[in-house]
Amino acid sequence: GAGVSQSPSNKVTEKGKDVELRCDPISGHTALYWYRQRLGQGLEFLIYFQGNSAPDKSGLPSDRFSAERTGESVSTLTIQRTQQEDSAVYLCASSLAGIDRVSYNEQFFGPGTRLTVL
Amino acid sequence: ELKVEQNPLFLSMQEGKNYTIYCNYSTTSDRLYWYRQDPGKSLESLFVLLSNGAVKQEGRLMASLDTKARLSTLHITAAVHDLSATYFCAVATKYNNNDMRFGAGTRLTVKP
Numbered sequence: 001g002a003g004v005s006q007s008p009s010n011k012v013t014e015k016g017k018d019v020e021l022r023c024d025p026i027s028g029h030t031a032l033y034w035y036r037q038r039l040g041q042g043l044e045f046l047i048y049f050q051g052n053s054a055p056d057k058s059g060l061p062s063d064r065f066s067a068e069r070t071g072e073s074v075s076t077l078t079i080q081r082t083q084q085e086d087s088a089v090y091l092c093a094s095s096l097a098g099i100d101r102v103s104y105n106e107q108f109f110g111p112g113t114r115l116t117v118l
Numbered sequence: 119e120l121k122v123e124q125n126p127l128f129l130s131m132q133e134g135k136n137y138t139i140y141c142n143y144s145t146t147s148d149r150l151y152w153y154r155q156d157p158g159k160s161l162e163s164l165f166v167l168l169s170n171g172a173v174k175q176e177g178r179l180m181a182s183l184d185t186k187a188r189l190s191t192l193h194i195t196a197a198v199h200d201l202s203a204t205y206f207c208a209v210a211t212k213y214n215n216n217d218m219r220f221g222a223g224t225r226l227t228v229k230p
Contacts, residue, residue, distance in 0.1 A: 035220075042206060042222035043161075056217070091160060105210065106151065107218065109161040 002026065004110035006092050012116045013082055021077045021113045025094030032075050033107060034067055035091045043091065049075060082117045089114050120145045122209050124221035131197050132229055139192040139224045141207035150190045151208040152181050155223070161206065165192075197228045 005024045013019050025032050034046040045059040049069040060066070064082075069075040079086055093107035121144040131137050141150070149168050153161040165174045167183035167190060174181050178201065180193045190207055204223045211217045 033218075040225075043208075043220040045219065048217075093161075105149075105218075106163055106166055107208075108163070109153075111160045 004092055004094050004108055006090075006110040006113050008113060009111065010114045010116075012118065014118050015084060016081055018078065018080045019082055019115065021079075021090050021115070023075045023077070023092030023094075023110060025073070025075070025092070026108055028072075029094035029096055029108070030072050031095045031105070031107075032069055033093045033095075034075070034077050035093065036061075036088045037091055037112070038088045046077070046090075079115075082115075084117045087115055087117045120147070120209060120211050120217070120219045122207060122219050122221040124205075124207055124224050126224060127222060128225050128227075130227045130229060131194075133198055134196050136196065137194050139194070139205055139226075141190040141192070141209075141221055143188050143190075143209040143219075145188075145211060146185075147188070147209045147211060148185060149210045150183050151210075151218070152190070152192055153206045153208065155204045155206065157203075164205075194226075197226075199228050199230060202226055202228045 004026055007022045011019055030051045032049045035043040036046055037043050047060055047067045048056040064080045067077045089112040091112045092110045095105045095107045123142045125140050151166050152164040154164050155161045165181040167181060170185040172183045178195045183190045204225045206220050206223045208218050208220045
């Protein structure tokens with residue numbers, strides 16, 4: 001079956017330009033997450049969407065970062081005025097978000113977008 | 119704030135040997151996840167541990183959870199080269215099931 005897909009797989013941009021990264025979650029998954037992974041590092045939580053609730057933006061590192069999601073489908077992560085420290089792999093994950101203990105909210109990850117800011 | 123610590127961060131071992139990776143976390147949780155990441159690839163789910171004393175095994179990997187000690191272990195038995203990867207643990211906070219934090223990862227290299 002189709003998993004989480006992300007595009008582009010690689011993006012090279014110049015410092016100061018804006019970039020948009022796209023994530024298509026698994027169909028039916030109501031929760032969607034964005035993470036950043038710098039080279040050789042762990043995952044850094046950025047933002048979380050759950051259905052029509054207000055997103056949890058607590059992980060966004062600056063106001064240059066924003067994300068949107070249309071309903072329970074595609075999400076885009078936008079980075080404005082990119083800086084070299086934004087270079088990283090951006091991972092998207094989706095899950096069947098439950099409100100009880102039965103569904104354990106396992107996250108399924110996309111292949112990531114490797115962003116390089118020159 | 120939930121913090122997750124893994125150790126070791128780097129592990130080099132010979133084929134056939136056993137070793138354990140540790141994952142400590144700072145606040146109450148009732149679910150813990152282990153993921154594997156191959157170089158240049160995304161994360162693959164290995165185990166989900168939902169209760170104190172939970173133990174799960176898949177091939178040469180066995181994961182356990184002690185919620186009282188806030189500790190999970192990933193034990194590797196008779197390592198083979200194919201297990202070389204980075205292993206992450208991730209912990210969901212007890213009161214917000216979708217707030218999950220990852221450890222820094224353990225980069226495992228299994229040498230012939």
